[in-house]
Amino acid sequence: MKIILIGPPGAGKGTQAAAIREIYPAAHISTGDLLRDNVRRGTVPGLEARRYMDSGSLAPDDLIINMMKDRLAEDDARIGFILDGFPRTTAQAEALDAILSSMQTGLDAVLMLDISDEDVVRRLSGRRVCVSCGAIYNTVNRSPEKEGVCDSCGGAVIQRNDDHEPVIRRRLAVYHADTAPLTAYYDKKGLLRRIGASEAPDAALLFLETLKGAI
Numbered sequence: 589m590k591i592i593l594i595g596p597p598g599a600g601k602g603t604q605a606a607a608i609r610e611i612y613p614a615a616h617i618s619t620g621d622l623l624r625d626n627v628r629r630g631t632v633p634g635l636e637a638r639r640y641m642d643s644g645s646l647a648p649d650d651l652i653i654n655m656m657k658d659r660l661a662e663d664d665a666r667i668g669f670i671l672d673g674f675p676r677t678t679a680q681a682e683a684l685d686a687i688l689s690s691m692q693t694g695l696d697a698v699l700m701l702d703i704s705d706e707d708v709v710r711r712l713s714g715r716r717v718c719v720s721c722g723a724i725y726n727t728v729n730r731s732p733e734k735e736g737v738c739d740s741c742g743g744a745v746i747q748r749n750d751d752h753e754p755v756i757r758r759r760l761a762v763y764h765a766d767t768a769p770l771t772a773y774y775d776k777k778g779l780l781r782r783i784g785a786s787e788a789p790d791a792a793l794l795f796l797e798t799l800k801g802a803i
């Protein structure tokens with residue numbers, strides 16, 4: 589199972605990836621999570637990426653491509669992967685094609701999660717995350733029992749710097765300009781499937797059904 593999840597920030601790519609992994613063995617690879625881990629550890633790529641992340645712009649292609657080359661070479665990714673947040677530009681998509689062909693493999697499907705900009709803003713401005721284990725909460729219907737403390741691991745639950753409305757709007761603009769054109773790239777290859785993501789639970793089910801039909 590080698591698939592890509594494409595969709596604007598807040599479309600639920602991480603949630604869908606977790607649902608898929610319950611059924612299919614595959615590494616969930618999120619470039620956003622990899623970058624945040626690098627930022628936390630203070631690595632050189634992390635320090636470079638941070639200023640782009642905080643402003644809602646994309647980190648440079650070569651930084652991301654090198655990071656993904658290493659990640660895709662790890663054992664768990666050889667069995668299968670779900671890419672979440674990568675590729676985000678045509679240059680990244682072309683680099684991924686080259687990496688996969690050098691590994692003598694290819695993609696099974698590219699799933700595109702459709703959601704309106706206003707739904708994204710509503711979802712992300714209420715999102716809260718645990719800095720230790722990554723658990724996701726929201727201010728509407730899923731707050732931790734003790735404010736600011738993760739129910740699962742006791743870590744700090746915070747609002748990500750890039751989940752403030754002006755930055756969310758910037759991330760959406762970047763998505764429409766740089767990432768949405770990838771749908772045509774993968775459509776031409778016959779790999780693209782579109783899924784409505786506004787209703788999260790329905791989307792997860794539909795997503796898996798579509799996936800079974802796609803492989």
Ligand code: AMP
Nearest residue numbers: 619620640641645646647652673674676
């Ligand atoms: P995400 O958690 O996927 O929304 O990613 C958070 C931020 O990390 C993005 O707003 C970008 O600054 C950066 N980022 C993540 N993935 C990529 C990528 N494939 N290309 C460039 N920047 C990325």
